[in-house]
Amino acid sequence: MNFxxxxxxxxxxxxxxxPWRHTRDAYVIWLSEIxxxxxxxxxxxxxxxxxxxxxxxxxxxxxxxxQQVLKLWQGLGxxxxxxxxxxxxxxxxxxxxxCFPVQYEELIKLKGIGEYTAAAISSxxxxxxxxxxxxxxxxxxxxxxxIDTPINSSEGKKEFTALAQELLKGQNAMxxxxxIMEFGALQCKPKSPDCIVCPLQExxxxxxxxxxxxxxxxxxxxxxxxxxxxxxxxxxxxxxxVNKRGEGDIWQHLYDFPLLETxxxxxxxxxxxxxxxxxxxxxxxxxxxxxxxxxxxTHQIIYVQFFALDNYIINFNSGADIKWVSRAxxxxxxxPKVIAGFINAKLTK
DNA sequence: AACGCGGGGTA
DNA sequence: TACCCAGCGTT
Numbered sequence: 001m002n003f004x005x006x007x008x009x010x011x012x013x014x015x016x017x018x019p020w021r022h023t024r025d026a027y028v029i030w031l032s033e034i035x036x037x038x039x040x041x042x043x044x045x046x047x048x049x050x051x052x053x054x055x056x057x058x059x060x061x062x063x064x065x066x067q068q069v070l071k072l073w074q075g076l077g078x079x080x081x082x083x084x085x086x087x088x089x090x091x092x093x094x095x096x097x098x099c100f101p102v103q104y105e106e107l108i109k110l111k112g113i114g115e116y117t118a119a120a121i122s123s124x125x126x127x128x129x130x131x132x133x134x135x136x137x138x139x140x141x142x143x144x145x146x147i148d149t150p151i152n153s154s155e156g157k158k159e160f161t162a163l164a165q166e167l168l169k170g171q172n173a174m175x176x177x178x179x180i181m182e183f184g185a186l187q188c189k190p191k192s193p194d195c196i197v198c199p200l201q202e203x204x205x206x207x208x209x210x211x212x213x214x215x216x217x218x219x220x221x222x223x224x225x226x227x228x229x230x231x232x233x234x235x236x237x238x239x240x241x242v243n244k245r246g247e248g249d250i251w252q253h254l255y256d257f258p259l260l261e262t263x264x265x266x267x268x269x270x271x272x273x274x275x276x277x278x279x280x281x282x283x284x285x286x287x288x289x290x291x292x293x294x295x296x297x298t299h300q301i302i303y304v305q306f307f308a309l310d311n312y313i314i315n316f317n318s319g320a321d322i323k324w325v326s327r328a329x330x331x332x333x334x335x336p337k338v339i340a341g342f343i344n345a346k347l348t349k
Numbered sequence: 350a351a352c353g354c355g356g357g358g359t360a
Numbered sequence: 361t362a363c364c365c366a367g368c369g370t371t
Contacts, residue, residue, distance in 0.1 A: 036366040043357060043365085077355025080369075114368050134366050154350070181366055190364055191360055221362085250354065297355055298364095337356065 003144065004171050006199050011179035014186060016041070019048065021178065026100035026125040027058045030088075033117045034081050041185070047076050059098050061089035070253060070334035079252060079334075084112030102126040123173040131164035132177045133157075136184025141167075142216035143188060146205030150219040225300045228264060230273075231257040231342075232281070233290065233308045239324040240347075242333065246321060250297065255333040257306075258322070282313030290346050295338040306342055 001009070015021075018041065020032035031051055035044040050072055055061035061069075066086055073082035088110045092100055101107050102125045107118040119130035131137075138151040141160055149156040168176060187198060195207050206212045234241040234257075243258055245251045260280075262273055278285055290306040325333070327349065335343070 033366065038354090038365055038367055039356085040358070040365050075356075077357085078367085080354070081367090084368085112368070116367060120366065132366075135364070136366070139364095178366095185366080189359090218363095252354090295356095299353065299355090 003200070003203070004167055004176060007183050008171075008176060008179045010187065010199050011175070011182055015178070015182055016186075018045075019052075020124075024125050026102045026121055027061075028052065029121050029124050030100060030113075030117075031055075031085075033120050034085055034112055035076070037081060037117070038078060039076065044076070047073070055089075057098070058089050058092050058100055061085065062093040062098075064089075066253065067332075067334060071332065074254075074334050074340065075337055079254060081112060083253065087111050088113070102128070104128055104130050120177065123177045127172070127174045129168055129173045131161070131168040131173075132181060133161055133164050134181060134184075136181045136188075137164055139190065139216050140180055140184045140188045143206035143212060144200060144204050146209065146211065146215070148215065148217045151216045152219050222299060227300055227302045228262045229302055229304045230260045230262060231304065231306045231339075232260070232277075233257060233306060233347075234281075234312060234314075235308075236324060238326050240327070240330060242323060242325050242330065244321045244323075250300070251336045253334070254339075255335050256339045277309075281309055282311070285312045286310040291342055293338065293341070302338070304338055304342075306346065 020029055023029065032044075032048050035048050035051070054072060055064060064086060066083060069082045069086050070079060073079060076082075091110060092098060096106075101110070102122060104118045104122040107113050107121050108115065113121070116132060116134050119132045122128035122130050123132065138160055141147065141163055142151060145163065147156075147159065147163075149159050151157070151160065187193065193212065195201055195204070195212060198204065198207070201207055206215050241258055242255045245254055245256060260273070260276065277287065286309070288308040288310065290308050292303070292305045295302040295304050327347070330343065330347075
């Protein structure tokens, strides 16, 4: 039996029962695929269900507003996915009469849909013969065929794309694409895969050459940047001051609080910063520490401190990005995880 | 081609 | 701690 048939056979036995595997509706598949970008199935599943319930059709999605979409997306990360989905839903309403495209060449034009997602949606909804190439497929092919070209180089991308497309020939794209990804996720796992029970153990290059832990090859490590966020909680009666985050940084269009970013953790106790606070909020402002925490992202580590400011004078222009909201309104705003955590822990309902 | 973008699971 | 996850958009 060849590679593809072994994979499909394994899949029929071990596949998980996932809701998006029971439909060929391109809209529903699109929803699942965007949510699952860089996201584990177990993490994305509850979000998929909530989104499908909130927006049963692309028409419903197109009618949503950004704040509502981001609130539903809260906690899932990579928030541009949610914003791009809204944009694309509206495009589909406008230019495809609400009928979600199923062809690769149409899908690839849409915002938030790249080569992987276009291949996934087209093959799962219409059976188009486009090979999916995601982290799972890279790993399986790299190990089984012993390819050590870095998967994140342009050469590697070309090489693996060609191989994946070649392997798809003569297969049922709808089944085979699902199968090889599921095989990568459950059997050919990144760490300590169970090669002892793998149906491909005899023909797998990496296993025969003891290279399972070396493949796939990936170029360079990510350098994490340290950042220090000092948030200020300002209250006026029932109202609290919030800030809508702008372009060019993390958490675009989500809400946090007035922020002073510093270059080191203890800078807050430096005179300069103390002076900055007093300049911004008034000379006699009282600063009370409320909470300190470390928030780890893929590309940065953020040391976050929250302070209550008492006796402050509002001394800054309240631009469109800053506003006073009630506690009930606050709960409706989309927030980064660390902000939601603080509100939950330290602000009374 | 390189970089920025979240949050969580695993060993 | 280090790596990875049904990647994509921007520069």
